[in-house]
Amino acid sequence: MWIDKWNEDIEFLKETLINKHKNLFFNITRESFENNIKELKGRIENLDYNDMKVEISRVIASIGDAHTAVKLPMNYLLPLEFYWFKDGIYVIKTLGEYKELKYSKVIEINNVPINEVLEELTEIISHENKSYLKANIVKYLQAVEILYGLMIVDDIGNFSMKFEGLNGEIKTRNINSVDINKYNELLLLDSENKEQSNLNKNDKEVFNKIPLYRKNNHKNYWFEYLEEKQILYFKYNSCRDVLEESIEDFTKNIIKFMEENNVNKLVVDLRNNTGGDSRLLEPFIKYVQENDKINKFGKLFIVIGRDTFSSALLNAFSFKNNTNATLIGEPTGGKPNCYGEIEKFNLPNSKFLITYSTEYYNLIEDDNSDSLLPDINVEVGIYDFINGKDPVLEYLK
Template identity: 50%
Template sequence: MSNNWEKKWIEDIDFLKSNLINNHKNLFFTTTREEFEEKIEMLKSIINNLDYDEMKVELSRIVASIKDAHTSIEFPVNKYLPFKFYYFNDGIYITKVTKGFEKFLYRKVTKIEDIPIDEVIKELSQIISYENEYFLKAQSMKYLQGADILYGLLICDNIDKINITLEDEVVEVKTINPKDLIYLENIRIPLYAERYKDNYWHKYIKDEEILYIKYNSCKDNGDVSIKNNIVETINFIEKNNVNKITIDLRNNLGGNSTLLRPLIEYIKSNKKINQRENLKVIIGRETFSSALINAYEFKFETNAILTGEPSGGKPNCYGEILRFTLPNSKFRVSYSTKYYKIIEDDSILALYPDEFQEEKIEEYLMYL
């Protein structure tokens, strides 16, 4: 490697170090400054032994060691496996595929190259920012898609094709470019997995007389505002005399928690809906940040039953992120600027549902 390679990475590493130390609300809440700086110096000493993908991984390892789920590093992924994965109760399955890979749909993954999938997830856990096992389950499935991430972790030695074991069958899978990562949409899937690109939508389920509301992101979706969505929802409820509502927050990673307040206030004032038997809120491993605040608002302010999996977000945590960009690699780094205390007990790692209900691969297999 050239001296210029080393010089630019040292600049980035020092920039990362100084900005995190100076700007994070409390960088050393789980580690010491000495331990952090030791990791920084160790990485600087081995730069010339690493390639670009290995540098991405090692920078992520340092940031992940802070153990703040809101403090993380974003880098480009240039090669993907043509799949989307999900960690079900009995293992990891392929739940979405791109064109030409239909035969792999809903197959169980047991190895990447010759490494058992549990060991692959263990390796990924070292470079992912998380605070509980549920968020790790969610985030690891996204990292598992990145062929150059697997390459940087030395899990595979060819970024263009990777051997994957599907139960007992070993298949060679060619990786694809980001522009080709377009999942097939003409496959029937469970209701909660539909319209995943829409930040907010609702559907009336006639057989059960329930209005299902899916809240995927605490953000306006372009010109479509959450405020207008909520107005439409309330108008539908009033016009159709709806008594039962299910609000699904399981895939909501956050944004602005105040956007949902008009719906929460309406539900609080509606005596028919605000009954334990009529109001359900679904949470899960991707219920995080502002969405977790909304879930607690339902828990504390309404009579809702919380169902699903424990939240990916930790109730009391650092957040309110800002970002900076490393000068040479242009990797984006997010960091926390505020501490949120929702409950008294700091040791509680998640919001736990009243009724535990895991997602199962059978919910997908029924549509084959």
């Protein structure tokens, strides 16, 4: 019976994407897509639940549209968080035990070299450029069931990992996965995720050493005035309204602050913004466009990066096209000319959530450009991260 249910899910996936996607075959031929579907159906009886997660992801990733993807349920995660720096994948956060692994480079997972692991993951992640892949592959590295489905690990509960410390020391540790509820509990204990009013003395010491771009990740938008340098730093984490302070009220407040204070430079940081509704920022962009004091070369800076995607990318383009802003940071995870405006559906039996594109955005003439590139390329290094430095703000000061 479960074979029939998976067949039903796969057929539903195929028909729904063909009928509802804006242009499903812009990158892959219909023949190749249908062959991928047929091949997966022929292997169902040899695949378990976690295998199916991976293989459905592989089929969808082959489409080549970062907005068309599968949102998989995850029950177990590694109590480690990773970041892809210039010279490799590093542990940037440890939850619970394993504190000695913080800032270590990942060498192997269950005796599989990390480069091979990355190659396997690349095949199942919907992406359009290297930046988006770098932003998302580290999340998949935490997903134990995905590693299991790729046959990188053979035990969801425990497996070995090899690391290289900053001093060059190689160490191997057995890592225990944690269920998602436990993971979320541990995450709430982390200083970076707490409200400032809830910080104890130790938390405050940690929080004060964190650079601005890593603070207040739970807030969709906020700003801070760096009085010494007369820099107004506006962090825009999500293009979504919140009840506590609407984006309309926030825009009024930040404009009022700019009118009443000596702001020499405005920095709008979109580097961690994966999207939402691009229209929310338009009134502020229009204000900046008409502000003769700030709308000048060397006064207005927009920070972009690997997580700048979808509506946040549209906002970055709006600044680029309508103001004298300088873009600084890394190439965006979003592709300038891309499919988007997602809709969703669930597969009937597994209930896997699928997103798909309903519109096409043609922002630039050069369709070969797979990222919006910064005018000034600045990348965070592992020692910047350890020392609480933001090379972007350091450059602007």
